[in-house]
Amino acid sequence: MPTWEVLITFFGVALLLGLSPGPDNLFVLVQSAQRGWRVGLCVVLGLCLGIVGHTAAVALGLAAVVATSPMLFTALKLCGAAYLAYLAWGAWHAPVSIE
Template sequence: MLTPEIALSFFGIAILLALAPGPDNVFVLMQSAMWGRRSGMLVVLGLCTGLVGHTVAVAVGLAALFAASETAFIVLKLAGAVYLIYLAWGAFRARPDTHAASRPPRQSNATLYRRGIVMNLTNPKVSLFFLAFLPQFTSAARGSVALQTLSLGLLFIAATLLVFGCIAFFSGVFGELIQRSAKAQRLLNYFAGTVFLGLAAKLAFASR
């Protein structure tokens, strides 16, 4: 099972990754800023619900891969490392966008919740990211890899709920920070890119 040290370090990194500007948190931000905290929180709950599906899928897949062969593990870790480097490259090259976004339309509560689920489940990059990210914090020596992965997924969901919930609650403050401060956007992107590179290096040299 997960040790307290691993759980804490994973949760800290998940918080940082959730803070990095992206389409999901920007959508939460704009819905909250325009239509109130309730609208933003409904989107957040939908996104977190979608993450449950990705977590279960990755947990089952990782368990099978770890049990398969050394070759499967090597292919997985190298593919994950390459993908993390790609994410780092994108983060470092991302340009701040300080233009005011157009006013999003008001939507029903059920529509906002469903949209959050669909936005997450239909994004294959989430599963790819989980496949690249979660194995670095699991070990067959600590028991079931599937259970460890599920635990990590729940921690990631908790981090997402915390960060995105704060964005929804403090939408005015975050709106000023993320939408109008190029410096803040560059800083967050730089931190995210650095984390991605570090994770890629760790994954590339990981042992089974």
């Protein structure tokens, strides 16, 4: 059993981490401030849909399948790298607008 000092320290740090805004919260805040509450709500719904999809994949055992198959894991990594390269290409060639 941990000591009381360790438990109090753990609780304090966990509370601070739980209350601090993460990247999702900051993204919703920025989009809502720049484009309005409807866009902010769409961002929230998209983030929640991603969480539901990820949770469903884990619940169906997809994470265990990927973990046990090195070939599938490598394919997944390569698909992720290709997607990041596609996003970088689009960002690099996007028109610049000065507002």
